Amino acid sequence: xxxxxxxxxxxxxxxxxxxxxxxxxxxxxxxxxxxxxxxxxxxxxxxxxxxxxxxxxxxxxxxxxxxxxxxxxxxxxxxxxxxxxxxxxxxxxxxxxxxxxxxxxxxxxxxxxxxxxxxxxxxxxxxxxxxxxxxxxxxxxxxxxxxxxxxxxxxxxxxxxxxxxxxxxxxxxxxxxxxxxxxxxxxxxxxxxxxxxxxxxxxxxxxxxxxxxxxxxxxxxxxxxxxxxxxxxxxxxxxxxxxxxxxxxxxxxxx
Amino acid sequence: xxxxxxxxxxxxxxxxxxxxxxxxxxxxxxxxxxxxxxxxxxxxxxxxxxxxxxxxxxxxxxxxxxxxxxxxxxxxxxxxxxxxxxxxxxxxxxxxxxxxxxxxxxxxxxxxxxxxxxxxxxxxxxxxxxxxxxxxxxxxxxxxxxxxxxxxxxxxxxxxxxxxxxxxxxxxxxxxxxxxxxxxxxxxxxxxxxxxxxxxxxxxxxxxxxxxxxxxxxxxxxxxxxxxxxxxxxxxxxxxxxxxxxxxxxxxxxxxxxxxxxxxxxxxxxxxxxxxxxxxxxxxxxxxxxxxxxxxxxxxxxxxxxxxxxxxxxxxxxxxxxxxxxxxxxxxxxxxxxxxxxx
Numbered sequence: 001x002x003x004x005x006x007x008x009x010x011x012x013x014x015x016x017x018x019x020x021x022x023x024x025x026x027x028x029x030x031x032x033x034x035x036x037x038x039x040x041x042x043x044x045x046x047x048x049x050x051x052x053x054x055x056x057x058x059x060x061x062x063x064x065x066x067x068x069x070x071x072x073x074x075x076x077x078x079x080x081x082x083x084x085x086x087x088x089x090x091x092x093x094x095x096x097x098x099x100x101x102x103x104x105x106x107x108x109x110x111x112x113x114x115x116x117x118x119x120x121x122x123x124x125x126x127x128x129x130x131x132x133x134x135x136x137x138x139x140x141x142x143x144x145x146x147x148x149x150x151x152x153x154x155x156x157x158x159x160x161x162x163x164x165x166x167x168x169x170x171x172x173x174x175x176x177x178x179x180x181x182x183x184x185x186x187x188x189x190x191x192x193x194x195x196x197x198x199x200x201x202x203x204x205x206x207x208x209x210x211x212x213x214x215x216x217x218x219x220x221x222x223x224x225x226x227x228x229x230x231x232x233x234x235x236x237x238x239x240x241x242x243x244x245x246x247x248x249x250x251x252x253x254x255x
Numbered sequence: 256x257x258x259x260x261x262x263x264x265x266x267x268x269x270x271x272x273x274x275x276x277x278x279x280x281x282x283x284x285x286x287x288x289x290x291x292x293x294x295x296x297x298x299x300x301x302x303x304x305x306x307x308x309x310x311x312x313x314x315x316x317x318x319x320x321x322x323x324x325x326x327x328x329x330x331x332x333x334x335x336x337x338x339x340x341x342x343x344x345x346x347x348x349x350x351x352x353x354x355x356x357x358x359x360x361x362x363x364x365x366x367x368x369x370x371x372x373x374x375x376x377x378x379x380x381x382x383x384x385x386x387x388x389x390x391x392x393x394x395x396x397x398x399x400x401x402x403x404x405x406x407x408x409x410x411x412x413x414x415x416x417x418x419x420x421x422x423x424x425x426x427x428x429x430x431x432x433x434x435x436x437x438x439x440x441x442x443x444x445x446x447x448x449x450x451x452x453x454x455x456x457x458x459x460x461x462x463x464x465x466x467x468x469x470x471x472x473x474x475x476x477x478x479x480x481x482x483x484x485x486x487x488x489x490x491x492x493x494x495x496x497x498x499x500x501x502x503x504x505x506x507x508x509x510x511x512x513x514x515x516x517x518x519x520x521x522x523x524x525x526x527x528x529x530x531x532x533x534x535x536x537x538x539x540x541x542x543x544x545x546x547x548x549x550x551x552x553x554x555x556x557x558x559x560x561x562x563x564x565x566x567x568x569x570x571x572x573x574x575x576x577x578x579x580x581x582x583x584x585x586x587x588x589x590x591x592x593x594x595x596x597x598x
Contacts, residue, residue, distance in 0.1 A: 010269065010270060010299070011268065011269015011270045011299075011399075011400035011401070012268060012269035012270020012271060012400070012508055012510075013269075013270060039402060041401075041402060041513075120403075121269050121299065121399075121400050122299050123297060123298030123299035123300070123399065124298060124399070124403060126298070127298065127374075130368070134365045134368065135365075137361055137365060138361050138362050138365060138464055138467065139464050168270075171585055171586065171587055172274075172275075172301055172304065172305070172587060173270070175304050176299055176301065176304075179299075203554060206550055207550060207551055207554065208547060208548060208550075208551070209547045209551065210551075211540065211543075211544040211551075211555075212540070213537060213540040213544075213583055216583040216584075217583065219585075220583070220584075220585040223585050224585065238553070238554060238557050239557075240509060240557070240560060240561065240564065242509070
């Protein structure tokens with residue numbers, strides 16, 4: 001079972017709801033699973049303070065630096081200097097890398113934890129995945145460079161790191177997924193699983209006289225489906241409540 | 256020549272149709288004989304797929320409308336650009352010292368990669384470059400989803416902090432570094448507590464990093480006039496008569512909280528005109544659907560509820576609102592045609 005599961009895909013395909021549902025599903029199977037939103041984006045209010053699901057990564061920078069330097073005083077001092085703030089501000093990739101380092105630390109410390117990482121949309125996800133290598137080129141020596149090697153060893157191991165790309169049955173989403181898979185393989189990370197979200201198949205089958213627009217949508221869906229191999233297909237959930245949608249999706253994942 | 260260039264920005268959460276809408280607007284305006292430039296700064300580059308662009312990032316392409324949509328648009332054309340930060344940087348350094356600079360400085364090379372740290376700053380520079388060229392009647396910007404667009408807006412502040420704060424801090428130490436290039440920089444910086452901080456930082460980053468970083472800063476500082484000129488674009492972005500932000504959402508999205516927050520963030524930074532743009536409306540199709548049993552009624556109610564939820568938000572936000580219907584073809588260029596007709 002993978003320890004770190006990153007969920008990405010085109011903007012708006014349902015990454016957050018799926019990631020929370022996956023976390024719930026794994027918990028229901030007895031696993032110690034946690035959800036982390038990589039970019040501290042909005043998650044549904046009903047889950048915001050749920051400590052059983054959401055792992056907070058506040059303060060990860062100073063924790064990380066403290067660990068590297070062996071002293072909280074020095075760490076605070078450095079993070080307070082204007083020069084350091086300048087470096088940090090000019091290299092936003094640095095904060096992403098520190099976040100990743102922190103997450104991997106958590107996983108190394110607790111061998112039973114599984115983290116579901118709700119990641120940025122495709123374009124920015126590739127950027128995050130590219131960061132460790134980029135920084136390795138700049139920081140050839142030093143504590144961070146060593147960490148990067150460790151990071152990359154973990155993240156290129158399919159037994160440890162699993163990437164799920166979520167998509168929906170539209171032409172632009174499917175094409176973007178294809179491109180993202182290629183980019184991920186080029187970076188030598190594990191081959192992603194592709195998951196189709198919002199499939200209208202179930203609804204369509206349940207209606208005696210579906211309206212023309214639904215007929216058209218299901219035709220489109222079938223055209224796009226023919227070309228791909230999906231690890232899992234998740235039906236469109238007829239609800240407007242995030243909590244209900246998450247329950248239903250996690251039910252699907254438990255099957 | 257006499258009228259000022261207009262700016263249209265399509266912003267919103269992911270998957271609502273920004274790229275398709277931005278392109279349809281470009282085509283619509285081009286058909287009115289306007290000189291239009293369409294720029295995408297979204298690193299996923301969906302625009303490439305939509306208008307069949309060759310692998311030509313960073314360069315302006317002249318697009319004949321009839322090449323995207325068969326037998327459409329007469330001889331009208333518009334210009335399109337897939338933003339690439341490396342090419343923007345090339346423009347700034349005016350090519351001659353470009354290759355050498357990148358060879359010598361790995362930090363800069365990495366910062367200017369697509370998705371690199373300077374992505375948003377370079378995107379801003381690119382936009383201002385074309386705006387001040389006075390070549391176009393209208394520049395349309397297709398942006399990355401939600402939060403990432405906010406990073407772009409923050410560039411205003413970043414540019415300011417960049418030159419007034421960061422540089423000032425770092426350049427305090429530069430004269431002493433430049434004098435003795437061979438001696439370790441740390442030995443030169445003795446009058447401030449920064450030498451100790453750097454010493455510790457060196458443990459974490461390695462010694463070469465600090466030197467290359469300072470070198471990067473000095474290279475960027477040499478080009479400061481370009482950055483400062485770019486920051487004057489802010490005045491045009493804040494002018495309602497020049498700039499419009501089409502804050503886009505779609506009926507199939509339930510990210511209404513994000514929409515409100517995005518609007519709040521945008522409004523606190525930019526005072527351009529704002530238009531709420533609601534895409535993928537199915538109201539006509541829903542109205543003509545007569546359910547024959549309870550199941551069908553349930554589904555219809557669900558879709559109707561979605562339509563109304565967004566319409567209520569529209570009232571709440573008190574913005575000029577425009578609606579676009581969903582086109583049910585599987586082909587994106589059919590979407591384009593129907594959107595063009597609705598402008």
